[in-house]
Amino acid sequence: MYEVILYYNFSPVSEPEKFAKQHKKFCKELGLKGRIYVSSEGINGTAGGTKEQIQQYKDHLRSLPGFEDTEFKSDEADYIPFAKLICKVREEIVALHVDGVDPKEGGNHLSPAEWRNVMESGEDYVMIDVRNNYESKIGHFKGALKPDLENFYDFPQWLDEANIPKDKKVLMYCTGGIRCEKFSVLMKDKGWDDVNQLHGGILNYAKEEEGAHFEGKCFVFDDRLVVPVNPKDLAPIAHCEITGKPADTYVNCANMECNKLFVCSEEGAFQMEGCCSEECMKSEYRRPFDPENAFRPFRKWYNYFGEDFKARNEASAATPSKS
Incomplete structure (x- = not known):
């Protein structure tokens, strides 16, 4: 049995090219496969290997200054769902194409249990699926707005045209949490005050709350492409x-x-x-x-x-x- 991880950390990297080169060398020697992106704003990756390899990788990343608190979403797989190792430098580790977005100024993080409680409380809110259309097409939370967009960087324009009342309580979610880190900042900058994001995204929610109120399955960016979320609702949508x-x-x-x-x-x-x-x-x-x-x-x-x-x-x- 193998392990697949998804993670990110918005921690400044002073020399992204040097960092990426050293990081790729370590991962290659370890035998890890996956896709890892580095920028001046941090790291974003998904990788697979044996449990021993993954543990060594986690220990290594957390040993680096600024990355001690990196959180990992983990899943088991019967094979490594990556063909090779990619470790590249990008302008942004998740591309919103908006200057001055500081994830430290983002929305309130709701634990999976808190998220579920809000959904079941009867409270008035608007929920936004902060993923691309081909992702939300096969799975989403009940009642969520699902923007018909192909790229994350199209969301700012969508928000300007969505006519969401500024006094609405906002819930937002994505696969592992990284897109919400930036989009929640954007919403707050544009005047929404009660902005909340699902901590750890759909994958964390699936582990903690067994995917309650989620319909369909979750798109992932590895060779599996689709993973189950709610064991009580596996029917294709x-x-x-x-x-x-x-x-x-x-x-x-x-x-x-x-x-x-x-x-x-x-x-x-x-x-x-x-x-x-x-x-x-x-x-x-x-x-x-x-x-x-x-x-x-x-x-x-x-x-x-x-x-x-x-x-x-x-x-x-x-x-x-x-x-």
Whole structure:
């Protein structure tokens, strides 16, 4: 069994390039895989490895000045859902494209229990899903506003046009909490006073409150793509874009020139051989369809359509299970 972590920390980094280079070297020597982004404002990452590797990584990051209080959201997986290790420098660890946003000036953090209590109290509030449309499409809290946006940096304009009363109690959530750290600051700067964010995001809430009042599943940025939140409500709320039937599995179109991420059922994937349209099925740049490997237990279509899918399958098949 392996462990997957999601984390961030807004702690100033004086030399991001140097930090990232040293950090990547450590992770590579440790054997970690994942995606880690560093900027002058801090670090944001998701990674996978054995429990021993992950513990060593946690200890290492927390040993660095300014990162002692880093919080990690953890999950178990039967494989490492990353093809390789990426550690890059970015302008922002989460891109809102608004100057002067200090996460230390953000909203009130509600624990999962406090969040649930507000939802069940009958209190008047507006809840905002601070994620992209393809994320909220397959899972969200009941009653939440779900902006039809493709990028986080589109949220400031959406907020200006949303007509949310300034005297409303605001609840906001995202996958692990990082987007709320910035968006809550923006809302306070624009005049909202009672701004609250779900501490640790959906993933933390799933662990602490078993996903109560959450419908569907949670999109994650690794090869799993989708993870369950509420064990009492696992039914898909989205629909296959090929067959129209309930589905919550995402697929990257097999046409490499398209590569569209879309909701697709097994039936739809077989019908279109992994493509999103008949036009893409005719493409000379289409990845081959391999139905025998496409639905291995616990693996998502995304793994198959990744260019290194076969190499990873062969490697995992040759490695004895550690579960």
